[in-house]
Amino acid sequence: MLDREYHYFKTHESDLIERYNGKFIAIVDEEVVGVFDSELTAYQEMKKKYGLGKFLLQHCVPSKDRVIQRYHSRVAFG
């Protein structure tokens, strides 16, 4: 689920960050369909418009400003 959208984001990451720096973007298929200041607003508006599970929200911040999710104990992914 959302693999296509995430692949689009990762492929165009630097362009999207340059264009939408600091904003939350909503991606459906391979298109940016919304730009927001807050993730909660983005979530509510996109849920109304597309339905849950149909859109991908990503924060457009340069990698140096992004908190990498790290876990040192008791959690397993994959």
Next chain:
Amino acid sequence: MKFLPGLRAFTTKSNGIVRELLNQVHISEAYDPATGQPEPIKRPYIAVWDCGATATVISPKIAQELNLQPSGKENVHSVGAGDQSHEYEANTYLVNIYLPNNVWIVGVRVSDGGIAGADVLLGMDIIAFGDFAITNHNGHTHWTFRTPSNEPIDFVEEINEHNRKHGIHAAPLSQDEKRKQRNRDKKSKKARHR
């Protein structure tokens, strides 16, 4: 002490010393109570506080029970066997987290993953919303959290303040510290005579 407007807090007091900080929390799909929309279903889960985690994780069971759908993806790093760091692509969900005593955190981006001994792992993203402290006085672990952050907590400053107030001087020097002090005095005396 001054209190910021809207400050909320909770304290958990255990009967003995505990090695993991567990709280019952409620989770729901993200919603903004200010919008007046109907509240989504929220359910109780066991959460563990983990300052070794940069962000919060929910078990896949929660996503299933609350019918959450992913709204993002994130690359996450976890330390596995042999101290190796592994990178995974995890789904993310937007949720509200209801801590005890009406302490709410609205619109938290969480990943899903398997969690040992709990359903929710509360990471530094939640802790960073406020002030968190743990004490073990008289063999009872207490932990307390308030949000937003109100003021720094500094045990060293507390001791210094107490000592100033009661006219108590710094702790007496150990034998080793006394010897070092004598050597320093001798060196400075020699330097003065040159």
